Amino acid sequence: MKISTRTGDFKMTDAMDKRVGKDDALIECLGTLDELQANLMHAHNLVRNSAIKTGLEALTQELFRFGEALILDGKKLGNEAEAIEEEIEFYEKKLPEQKGFILPGRTLASSQIHIARTVARRLERRVVTLGRSKDLDPTVFAYSNRLSDLLYLYARAEEEL
Numbered sequence: 001m002k003i004s005t006r007t008g009d010f011k012m013t014d015a016m017d018k019r020v021g022k023d024d025a026l027i028e029c030l031g032t033l034d035e036l037q038a039n040l041m042h043a044h045n046l047v048r049n050s051a052i053k054t055g056l057e058a059l060t061q062e063l064f065r066f067g068e069a070l071i072l073d074g075k076k077l078g079n080e081a082e083a084i085e086e087e088i089e090f091y092e093k094k095l096p097e098q099k100g101f102i103l104p105g106r107t108l109a110s111s112q113i114h115i116a117r118t119v120a121r122r123l124e125r126r127v128v129t130l131g132r133s134k135d136l137d138p139t140v141f142a143y144s145n146r147l148s149d150l151l152y153l154y155a156r157a158e159e160e161l
Contacts, residue, residue, distance in 0.1 A: 013027060015027065015071070016071055025126070025129050025130040025132075025133060025134070026070060026071070026130055026134070028126050028129070028130075029070050029123065029126045029127055029130050030067060030070065030071075032119065032122055032123045032126050033063055033066065033067050033070070033123060035119050036063065036116060036119045036120055036123055037060050037063050039112065039115055039116035039119050040056050040057075040059055040060045040063075040116050041056070041057070041060055042112055042116075043056055043109065043112040043113045043115075043116050043154075044056040044057055044060070046108055046109035046112050047109045047113070047154075047158050048109065048158070049157060049158055049161065052113075052154050052157060052158055055087065055150075055154060056113075056116075056154070059147070059150075062080050065077065065078075065080070066080070066140070066143060066144075069136070069137065069139070069140050070127070070130065070136070070140065073134065073135055074135055074136075074137060075137065076137045076139050077137070077139040077140060077143055080139075080143050081139055081142040081143040081146055084143065084146040084147065084149075084150050085146060087150055087153075088146065088149055088150050088153060091150075091153035091154070091156075091157055092153065094157065094161065095153065095156055095157060095160060095161070096160065098156070102156070104117075104155070105155065106159050107158065107159055109158050110155040110156075110158040110159045111155075113151055113154050113155035113158060114151075114152075114155045116151055117148045117151035117152055117155065118148075120144070120147045120148040120151055121148045123144055123147070124144040124145055124147070124148065127140060127141065127144045128141070
């Protein structure tokens, strides 16, 4: 695979079988997705908790399939959203009840997870924008919504467990 195609110099880029603007909603989603994956792996390299480390790498891998669902019309995700919900429930039971706002990141590792969480929230907003012009499967919206919740709990768990 070539890195430089020398065809993106005129405000356009390839999106599957057509040329679109570099600021097209799909390209915005894919760029944010790329940024999220980089931040997740940065967090992965900082965390101490082996379960969270494994979870971050698994999320990064899942996001490749998520990207396919954005690109391919009507493609469904599998049970990724349900798997995230189960993990959310696991950490909600394990962590002490939260009684107020928290500072996002008291350690380097947890702050990096919080950065990834904020990128995940931006990705969700970009997906909603894309969904206004493209027929996306509801599983895509559910997954993007749950992702930041799980990252929030990962950050808390990295600090508190």
